[in-house]
Amino acid sequence: MPAFGKHGIVGGYVPVRSDWTIEQDWAAYTPAEHATWKTLFDRQIALMPGRACQAYLDGLRTLPIGADTIPDFARLSDALMRRTGWQIVAVPGMVPNEVFFDHLANRRFPAGQFIRQPHELDYLQEPDVFHDVFGHVPMLTNPVMADFMQAYGEGGKRAEKLGVLDRLARLYWYTVEFGLVEEAGQIRIFGAGILSSFSETTFALDSASPNRLGFDLRRVMRTLYRIDEFQESYFVLPSIDSLLDFARTDFAPVYDGLAAQPDIAASQVLGTDRVFTRGTGAYHQALNA
Numbered sequence: 001m002p003a004f005g006k007h008g009i010v011g012g013y014v015p016v017r018s019d020w021t022i023e024q025d026w027a028a029y030t031p032a033e034h035a036t037w038k039t040l041f042d043r044q045i046a047l048m049p050g051r052a053c054q055a056y057l058d059g060l061r062t063l064p065i066g067a068d069t070i071p072d073f074a075r076l077s078d079a080l081m082r083r084t085g086w087q088i089v090a091v092p093g094m095v096p097n098e099v100f101f102d103h104l105a106n107r108r109f110p111a112g113q114f115i116r117q118p119h120e121l122d123y124l125q126e127p128d129v130f131h132d133v134f135g136h137v138p139m140l141t142n143p144v145m146a147d148f149m150q151a152y153g154e155g156g157k158r159a160e161k162l163g164v165l166d167r168l169a170r171l172y173w174y175t176v177e178f179g180l181v182e183e184a185g186q187i188r189i190f191g192a193g194i195l196s197s198f199s200e201t202t203f204a205l206d207s208a209s210p211n212r213l214g215f216d217l218r219r220v221m222r223t224l225y226r227i228d229e230f231q232e233s234y235f236v237l238p239s240i241d242s243l244l245d246f247a248r249t250d251f252a253p254v255y256d257g258l259a260a261q262p263d264i265a266a267s268q269v270l271g272t273d274r275v276f277t278r279g280t281g282a283y284h285q286a287l288n289a
C-alpha cells in the first residue's frame with residue numbers, strides 16, 4: 001500500500017519553481033503509463049460500490065476521471081473550480097511541508113505528476129497520480145472537505161510555528177488519508193490512502209484484524225500511526241459534515257490541553273473509546289512474528 005506520511009523533501013531534488021509545481025505535460029505520458037492507470041483504475045473501481053462513501057462516489061462520477069487515460073489536470077481543475085474553487089497542480093512527488101500547506105491554504109491540491117511502475121502496483125514510497133487523483137480529488141468536490149483541506153493548510157502553518165505539527169498531522173492521517181465514516185448505518189471509506197489501495201480497501205472494512213473506533217479529536221491527535229503498513233486502528237467519523245467543526249476550530253487551546261498527555265499506540269483501545277470493532281490484531285502480530 002502507499003506510504004506517504006510525511007510531505008518531506010525529495011532527496012536531492014532542486015525545484016525549478018519556488019512552489020515546487022511542474023507542468024503535467026499530459027501529452028508526454030506513454031501508452032504504457034496510461035495502461036498502468038487503467039489497470040489500477042479498473043481493479044479499484046470494482047471495489048468502490050458499498051465501500052466508498054457517497055460523497056466520493058458522486059465526485060468520481062462527475063469529474064473527468066475515467067479508466068482509459070491518466071486524467072488531464074487542466075480539465076480536472078476546470079471542473080473542480082466550478083464546484084468548490086479548487087485547482088490541481090502538478091508536483092514531482094513529495095514537497096516540503098510549508099509548500100504543501102501553502103498550496104492547500106490557497107485551494108490548490110498538489111498532485112504527483114508521475115505514475116508508479118507496473119511492479120509497484122501495490123506499494124510505493126511517494127504519492128503518484130493514481131493516489132492523488134483517484135484517491136483525493138473526488139472528495140474535493142465536497143464543500144465540507146474542500147473547506148477542511150484549506151483550513152488544514154492554514155492550520156499546518158500555525159502548528160509548525162507552535163512546534164505541534166505531529167498533532168495536526170495525525171488528524172490529517174486519520175481523516176483525509178485513512179478516514180472511515182458512518183453512512184446509513186454502515187461504515188464507509190473516505191480516506192484517500194485507503195481508496196487508492198486495492199488491498200487496504202478490503203482490509204480497512206472487512207478484516208477482523210484492525211480496530212474501528214469512534215472519532216474523537218483529542219484522542220486522534222495523541223495516536224501514533226504506521227506509514228509503512230496497514231493501519232492498526234481506523235477512526236469512524238459520524239458524517240463528512242462533522243469535518244466542518246474542525247475547519248472552524250482554533251486548535252491552539254486543544255494543543256495546550258494535550259501538551260502533558262502521552263501518545264497512544266496505534267493498536268491501543270481505550271476504555272473511553274466508542275468501539276465499532278475491537279480488532280484481533282492478527283495481521284500485525286504476524287508481521288512481528
Ligand SMILES: [Fe+2]
Nearest residue numbers: 004127177192
Ligand atoms: Fe495522500
